[in-house]
Amino acid sequence: MKDLPGEWKDHQLTVALRIRPLNDAEIEEGATTVAHKIDSQMVVLMDPCEDSDNVLRVNRSREKTYMFDVAFDYTATQEDVYVATTKNLIDGVIAGYNATVFAYGPTGAGKTYTMLGLDSEPGIYIRTLNDLFRAIEDSTEDLDCSVYMSYIEIYNEMIRDLLNPSSGYLELREDAKGEIRIAGITEFSTCNAKEIMALLTKGNKQRTQESTAANKTSSRSHAILQVTVKQKSRVKDINEEVRVGKLFMVDLAGTERASQTQNRGKRMKEGAHINRSMLALANCINALSEKGGKVAQFVNYRDSKLTRLLKDALGGNSRTVMITHISPASTKFEESRNTLVYADKAKNIRNKVRRNLMNVSYHLAQYTRIIADLRSEIDRLRAKIDQQSQEQQKGEKADIREIQAEVQQYSHGELALLQEQLLSAFREQMEIRRSLMELENCNMELHIDTSRHLLTISDWEHDRARAWQGRDEVTGEKTDRDKEEEQGSGPEEPQYVTAAREEIGPLLAEQRKTMELKRELEEKLLNMKLKSSKIEELLPKRISNHEQRDILTLLCKVHELELEKTEIQSGVLCKENVLRTKDFIIQRHEQQRTLCDDIIHQQKALIEDQGLCVPEELQELYSLYFCELSDGSIDQILNLHTFTTNPRAVSFYLISSFLPHFPFPLICFLNIHFKSLGSVRFLLFNCTHKYGGVRCSLYHFILKHE
Numbered sequence: 001m002k003d004l005p006g007e008w009k010d011h012q013l014t015v016a017l018r019i020r021p022l023n024d025a026e027i028e029e030g031a032t033t034v035a036h037k038i039d040s041q042m043v044v045l046m047d048p049c050e051d052s053d054n055v056l057r058v059n060r061s062r063e064k065t066y067m068f069d070v071a072f073d074y075t076a077t078q079e080d081v082y083v084a085t086t087k088n089l090i091d092g093v094i095a096g097y098n099a100t101v102f103a104y105g106p107t108g109a110g111k112t113y114t115m116l117g118l119d120s121e122p123g124i125y126i127r128t129l130n131d132l133f134r135a136i137e138d139s140t141e142d143l144d145c146s147v148y149m150s151y152i153e154i155y156n157e158m159i160r161d162l163l164n165p166s167s168g169y170l171e172l173r174e175d176a177k178g179e180i181r182i183a184g185i186t187e188f189s190t191c192n193a194k195e196i197m198a199l200l201t202k203g204n205k206q207r208t209q210e211s212t213a214a215n216k217t218s219s220r221s222h223a224i225l226q227v228t229v230k231q232k233s234r235v236k237d238i239n240e241e242v243r244v245g246k247l248f249m250v251d252l253a254g255t256e257r258a259s260q261t262q263n264r265g266k267r268m269k270e271g272a273h274i275n276r277s278m279l280a281l282a283n284c285i286n287a288l289s290e291k292g293g294k295v296a297q298f299v300n301y302r303d304s305k306l307t308r309l310l311k312d313a314l315g316g317n318s319r320t321v322m323i324t325h326i327s328p329a330s331t332k333f334e335e336s337r338n339t340l341v342y343a344d345k346a347k348n349i350r351n352k353v354r355r356n357l358m359n360v361s362y363h364l365a366q367y368t369r370i371i372a373d374l375r376s377e378i379d380r381l382r383a384k385i386d387q388q389s390q391e392q393q394k395g396e397k398a399d400i401r402e403i404q405a406e407v408q409q410y411s412h413g414e415l416a417l418l419q420e421q422l423l424s425a426f427r428e429q430m431e432i433r434r435s436l437m438e439l440e441n442c443n444m445e446l447h448i449d450t451s452r453h454l455l456t457i458s459d460w461e462h463d464r465a466r467a468w469q470g471r472d473e474v475t476g477e478k479t480d481r482d483k484e485e486e487q488g489s490g491p492e493e494p495q496y497v498t499a500a501r502e503e504i505g506p507l508l509a510e511q512r513k514t515m516e517l518k519r520e521l522e523e524k525l526l527n528m529k530l531k532s533s534k535i536e537e538l539l540p541k542r543i544s545n546h547e548q549r550d551i552l553t554l555l556c557k558v559h560e561l562e563l564e565k566t567e568i569q570s571g572v573l574c575k576e577n578v579l580r581t582k583d584f585i586i587q588r589h590e591q592q593r594t595l596c597d598d599i600i601h602q603q604k605a606l607i608e609d610q611g612l613c614v615p616e617e618l619q620e621l622y623s624l625y626f627c628e629l630s631d632g633s634i635d636q637i638l639n640l641h642t643f644t645t646n647p648r649a650v651s652f653y654l655i656s657s658f659l660p661h662f663p664f665p666l667i668c669f670l671n672i673h674f675k676s677l678g679s680v681r682f683l684l685f686n687c688t689h690k691y692g693g694v695r696c697s698l699y700h701f702i703l704k705h706e
């Protein structure tokens with residue numbers, strides 16, 4: 001079933017683990033295998049200080065088992081890893097979702113092997129691209145498809161275009177919608193996997209690679225291959241949409257410790273940069289995993305270019321797979337343990353995945369019905385023209401020569417020019433309308449983002465004021481807050497508040513820019529309208545031929561109709577944005593409610609523990625509160641809201657006097673799996689009514705196809 005535009009799905013980060021085989025160097029230094037795969041998901045890391053001959057009897061103090069979505073050891077082939085981690089992302093990318101696969105792990109653990117592979121054992125890049133092209137070729141949808149790729153490296157916090165290394169260092173830019181882009185990046189438009197592979201091999205030669213103590217061909221940079229799949233409907237107007245799916249494949253530089261890799265000088269500086277970005281990545285993973293998707297917690301992506309680029313992949317709009325790599329060697333125990341701990345945390349990250357439908361096409365697809373209305377209007381007008389010309393032929397046969405002369409005179413000269421002028425004025429107006437809609441949309445988003453940051457700041461200021469008040473009450477004296485603030489001795493402002501303050505300036509500047517653009521466009525639109533009406537006024541005077549005049553007037557009518565429809569479209573967009581703002585407010589209230597629930601429960605527990613006497617009114621309030629909680633009505637309302645606001649929900653009723661009447665309203669969910677339909681979810685609630693003296697239960701079913 002097709003997903004709806006702009007719909008978000010919860011998606012947990014998939015974390016895989018790959019343990020490579022022991023290498024010659026490790027065997028030479030007498031290393032033993034301490035990382036074992038137990039089953040398809042579980043691995044154990046044993047303590048190398050203990051006798052590891054018997055897996056079951058080793059000292060358990062530092063031994064730990066870890067669970068991942070999928071685990072591989074030295075027996076796994078490149079195909080096994082690809083199929084279990086990446087293959088099923090392809091359909092999503094074609095359907096317009098973003099996807100990211102990144103290889104993570106210490107230096108020499110096998111990241112490049114997994115991503116790029118060898119000629120004889122190609123890795124994820126080639127396998128993915130082959131399947132992607134095959135899937136596009138096999139697609140039965142009537143779509144024009146184009147694929148673009150770019151390949152960059154981040155080396156020492158600088159971005160280089162691996163497909164065009166002479167372009168120097170590139171800058172990261174964040175657009176008004178918060179999407180990160182690389183300014184000036186080369187995007188190759190390709191049509192097959194072989195071509196991409198040639199580009200990739202060329203690009204890879206440009207990658208900064210050196211021999212380190214830990215790996216002879218150690219990648220000193222993070223390499224990011226981005227493949228963009230853009231699809232456009234071949235059928236014009238109806239259901240026209242542009243789907244954009246982006247696939248990021250990231251081969252991270254190895255996590256390493258300078259002491260371990262015996263790096264000095266340049267290598268050590270590189271190591272510091274690599275570690276900085278890996279630390280930033282680890283911090284993001286920490287923050288995201290603690291946030292657990294519930295309460296908005298600040299995640300600092302800004303600390304490194306890598307995390308800024310992976311922002312969407314980690315906490316935003318992407319299906320993401322992290323393939324963690326470790327060596328099985330006892331000599332690499334510490335780094336393997338650190339890697340496993342981070343990979344374990346990463347499992348808690350939940351992403352919101354939204355299908356990327358470009359705004360313009362998104363509007364077009366939404367307004368299919370309006371376009372259909374327009375078409376029928378045009379058909380009606382054409383039929384009228386036919387009818388008119390038939391009537392004219394009948395009634396004005398005598399003047400036929402005169403009419404023909406006029407037609408010839410105008411159709412090749414002024415008439416064609418006027419027609420062209422009218423059409424181009426119309427096209428320009430449509431362009432302006434669309435740009436205006438985009439701007440309005442963008443402005444709303446900026447406004448919402450600004451409000452979000454302002455709320456974060458005001459929340460913090462409230463907390464700080466409360467903390468000060470509490471301190472004054474304890475010490476019994478009034479502190480000079482301004483002075484304290486000046487000296488910086490007050491409570492320290494958290495990083496997320498500082499970041500929110502920093503973000504507001506650029507957001508407001510962006511808003512001003514959009515408003516200015518909007519004003520200019522509105523003025524231009526007004527001028528275009530005046531121009532069109534002037535041309536239209538000229539028509540009846542210049543053209544004496546009835547049919548020609550009618551056709552042009554009707555053409556203008558069509559244009560007017562289309563303009564009106566565009567106005568409706570922009571109105572719908574505005575409403576959508578208002579709804580989103582409301583959703584945001586609901587979300588805030590929901591957070592506040594969760595907080596209040598916690599406080600109430602803790603207070604109640606405290607009262608009971610201490611055996612405190614509670615005033616009667618408060619007791620009543622408590623009962624009311626717990627009664628609402630126990631009947632679950634609030635959660636039901638929330639569920640109902642989420643469920644019914646989904647446009648795929650279909651409603652139907654069943655009135656029955658046979659089904660049991662519940663003495664209270666019932667709301668429940670039923671999940672039923674049908675062979676042909678897939679998973680179908682029903683929301684059922686009932687109420688009892690009297691129809692003609694008979695008590696009946698009215699069952700309201702809302703059906704949603706999952």
Ligand SMILES: Nc1ncnc2c1ncn2[C@@H]1O[C@H](COP(=O)(O)OP(=O)(O)OP(=O)(O)O)[C@@H](O)[C@H]1O
Pocket residue numbers: 019020021023074105106107108109110111112113114215217218219220252253254255325
């Ligand atoms: N699963 C595997 N099977 C066979 N050989 C492997 C495997 N994984 C890695 N190797 C080999 O181990 C060596 C190091 O691997 P690779 O260069 O992929 O490590 P890396 O994690 O990318 O290191 P760095 O971060 O330093 O770039 C290479 O010679 C590679 O061919």
